[in-house]
Amino acid sequence: MTGSLHPGKDSAGGERTAEERAKTPEIELIETDGEVTLSIGGEQAMQAWERDLMWASADLLCQHGKDFYEVGLGLGLSALRIAANPATRSHTVLELFDEVEELFRDRHPELPPTLSIERGDFFQRIRELPSESIDGMFFDPALDMEIWKDADLWSASMTEVVRVLRPGGVFIPFFSTRPELRWQYVDHFRRVHVERHTYQAYDTTEYAYGTTGNAYIQCFFKD
Numbered sequence: 001m002t003g004s005l006h007p008g009k010d011s012a013g014g015e016r017t018a019e020e021r022a023k024t025p026e027i028e029l030i031e032t033d034g035e036v037t038l039s040i041g042g043e044q045a046m047q048a049w050e051r052d053l054m055w056a057s058a059d060l061l062c063q064h065g066k067d068f069y070e071v072g073l074g075l076g077l078s079a080l081r082i083a084a085n086p087a088t089r090s091h092t093v094l095e096l097f098d099e100v101e102e103l104f105r106d107r108h109p110e111l112p113p114t115l116s117i118e119r120g121d122f123f124q125r126i127r128e129l130p131s132e133s134i135d136g137m138f139f140d141p142a143l144d145m146e147i148w149k150d151a152d153l154w155s156a157s158m159t160e161v162v163r164v165l166r167p168g169g170v171f172i173p174f175f176s177t178r179p180e181l182r183w184q185y186v187d188h189f190r191r192v193h194v195e196r197h198t199y200q201a202y203d204t205t206e207y208a209y210g211t212t213g214n215a216y217i218q219c220f221f222k223d
Contacts (some may be wrong), residue, residue: 001199015043017049020083020204024097024098024099025040025042026039026040026041026042026043027039027040027041027097027099027100027103028145029103029148031113034202035048035049035202036069036075037047037204038074038075038100038103039090040097040100040137043100044205044206044207045074045106045142046074046075046140047201047202047205048075048077048151048198049200049202049205050175050199051077052197052199053175053197053199053215053217054077054078054081054196055078055081056195056197056217057078057138057172057174057175057217058078058081058085058138059081059085059218060170060195060219061082061136061138061170061219062082062087062088062136063087063174064135064136064168064169064170065134065135065136065166065168065169066087066088066089066090066135067089067090067091067105067133067134067135068082068088068090068091068092068134068135068136068137068138069091069092069093069094069129069134069136069137069138069206070082070091070092070094070130070137070138070139071093071094071122071137071138071139071140071141071163071187072093072094072095072096072139072140072141072142073093073095073100073104074100074140074142075103075104075115076104076107076108076165078138078140079091079110079115079117080108080115082115082138083112083114083115084112084114085113088193089114090114090116090119091114091115091116092116092117092194093116093117093118094118094119094120094125095117095118095119095120096119096120096121096122096123096141096142097142098119101117101119104117104212111214113133115147116141122141122157123153123157126157126160126161126164127160129160129182130164131164132161132163132164132165132166132167133164133166134164134165134166134169135165135168135169136165136170136171136172137161137164137165137169137171137172138172138173138185139171139172139173140173140174140176148184154184154185155187158184158185158187158188159165160186161188162188162189162222165222166222167222167223168221168222168223169221169222170219170220170221170222171189171219171220171222172217172218172220173185173218175197175199175211175216175217176215176216176218177199177208177209177213177215177216178216179196179214179216181194181218182218185218185220188220189220189221189222189223190220190221190223191220191221191223192219193218193219193221193222194216194218194219195216195217196214196215196216197214197215197216197217198212198213198214198215199212199213199214199215
């Protein structure tokens with residue numbers, strides 16, 4: 001997911017309470033002229049053209065274990081791909097908004113047995129997850145821009161992410177259409193693998209740097 005909800009598929013305050021973050025904006029699935037868009041608060045949160053990039057991210061994640069966690073359900077493209085991978089034993093998706101899950105379940109009433117969806121706020125839930133409990137995390141939440149700019153919040157939260165990962169585990173955020181490592185994550189890992197992929201967005205896409213070009217998938221390793 002992205003738009004002003006993301007720092008850079010591609011756009012980038014103080015920490016708000018979970019109650020403030022959980023106030024539900026207008027959420028709708030827009031299907032017009034062959035385009036599929038998940039809109040949150042009037043912003044393009046995710047679009048179906050991202051499928052190949054989401055699948056590539058999911059496949060990369062699944063090379064590094066069997067128990068996975070995902071933040072942000074969106075259209076469920078990566079969630080279903082991870083859950084269906086033969087290597088996957090369990091995949092849990094954390095979603096903040098009821099409406100996003102409802103839209104997903106309307107389109108996918110039967111889920112793989114490896115997939116579970118839970119409700120919650122990432123910045124709270126990450127502190128509750130057991131240490132060294134997952135092999136990999138895919139990170140693609142819809143967040144307000146001031147959250148992306150909060151350095152103290154990211155420092156504390158990414159410390160928790162590293163704690164939750166098993167040794168050798170990986171953290172993969174949503175792709176970027178700029179060739180730069182994201183400051184929110186990079187200081188917490190010593191080793192990073194980057195893959196370059198091409199992409200073709202919709203003509204109406206507002207959140208990428210151009211509607212065609214290169215996208216970069218970043219995979220951060222816990223030593």
